[in-house]
Amino acid sequence: MSSSGPLLKKQYYPISAPLYAYLEKYRRVAKTNVFYDDLLRFQGSVVVYDSNKEDTLWVRVFYNELEKKEIDLSLKKIYTLLHSDGDERNIINLTVDYIDFCTFGNSKPFRVKIRNLLNDNYTHFYVKIADASRIFGLELEHIMSPNSINFLVHKETLIEEHIVGIPGDVFLKHHLDKCTENEKAQIAKEFVKFNERCMIGLLGDMRSYNFVVIPIYDYDHIVYKIRAIDFDQQCYEGNFKLYKPHLFKENFRFTQLVKEKLMKNSIEQYQNEERSILVRRIAGFEERLGELLQAMKASELSPSINFERLRRETYEVTFDKNFKNATSMSDIVEAALNFIKRNYHTHGGD
Template structure:
């Protein structure tokens, strides 16, 4: 396994430009309910949140004065109804905001909202963060190109994301992977190869084990595992190409070892080919939407110039495709990557991930 990619600086938040706002409005991504991330920062106190093993989760549970809490609760319930029932206000009387947690680590410092249906005690979460253009591009690309759809809303400089259910990758690796059957391990290895390929092609970075989840699904007499990204902060930002390849992070070494132990090289190439083919078909089927998004992205600035130049050079050396060298923005690099994959997805020797 090669040396781990290094990310030296905290990623800044990039503003949403007018063209991106128009795109979000066109595809019903704008919130009709006014909500500001900064309003939630005005909490009057907090307590630490511990997990079932009494270990500090690094989240804090925040509380507000009585007047502000009533207004905040009503707004959050309206946001929930927008995310899950198209803004139907009739359900508000059946909802309760059980908790508002604030994350004290990471780049986006999100609020996690727990909303419960008082009729049956079912509950779900969603997150409120500072809106960031590169994260929004990442969410849109995930929605269009991944096997799973994702729901989010934007209000001015505030981003609302639905919760993606699954077992955090680091927790799964630490507590559950060893107990999987040999067949399940082979299936997980296959999924990691596909996940690695998908992240690399669409330039979604920093997929360390705590930035994705494992989703088990019971199917007849066995369990099928899928891998889903849950953090889209590092979309087209870093210049180091390795950042976009999950296999190079030390946190993912158990998964990489699983691939080497369970899959032959021919199988690895087959699964990469399958993922490239599926991505090429999704790009083709959503051609107009992706073309519009990449045009906006191509005119936007979502990374420092030095990152752009480094990634241009590394991708050109990797593929010998001059389109990467000619790219003038991270959006142009993304366009070049999609053109490359749609042009060459039938060739099993392209975009090798080097397991």
């Protein structure tokens, strides 16, 4: 399979008992009255267009009056669970502005907009089918990246908070050309670091529309960060190249930016920095990460043919026997983390 070719639609993997126990321990499990299947019972829909009158691939859905009242209340309760630990004292001030459904991609999520009537502030969250590989992706992102992740699981339903940022493909089309040369160099640096995190953590399919670019204003300049927003392809693919964002044709301009703005030794420096920082993060979450990896070992995350190929390809890159002796995708992740712990010291910096 080409690193930039279409990925096959993956199946959903159920949440194993060890994974559910892990989620309960770390307060990721919540009771809710609304399930993904409930939201599928919409009565009609209209296409959602962006400000340029282009189809967003989302449709706005509508429910009959009786179901809408019940669904809206449940969604507002979910909002309080995500953002205020279930405190419902101000739920009367919340309203559901809309519910959108996306048929593009694997997860087919619902996007919910909740607005505070007192001040018009609003936020989004997503309702999806609870897939084990996606949940592991979210947890690994929470542990291994500089970004905390807020999500909840109830039986077969997954609730994810919205990750703020400009989708990578939109950024390339409308924003990159407006950046200064210094900003482009800084974006190149962040893409190198992002590429490294995805490769080590085995987060696949990071095409430009599956991550966001986040501009942060710092005194008199803008700092850019890059973070993943789609964790569907966590530990799934067998082709090691699919865990390297710089190889996707959709990310060509980011990759080109790295070549134009960074010297080879600078690229190696930023890779080493990210690995060193990652070692510190692993040390800070050692117990939790160990429990997560144990739960992963008890879960099916990909077809055996994918695992066999990835085990072979990672061993051919590293010649580390821990990859060769791996018996699960979790073993490969663990081998990758142990590999960088042995080979990189915590002297890197931003």
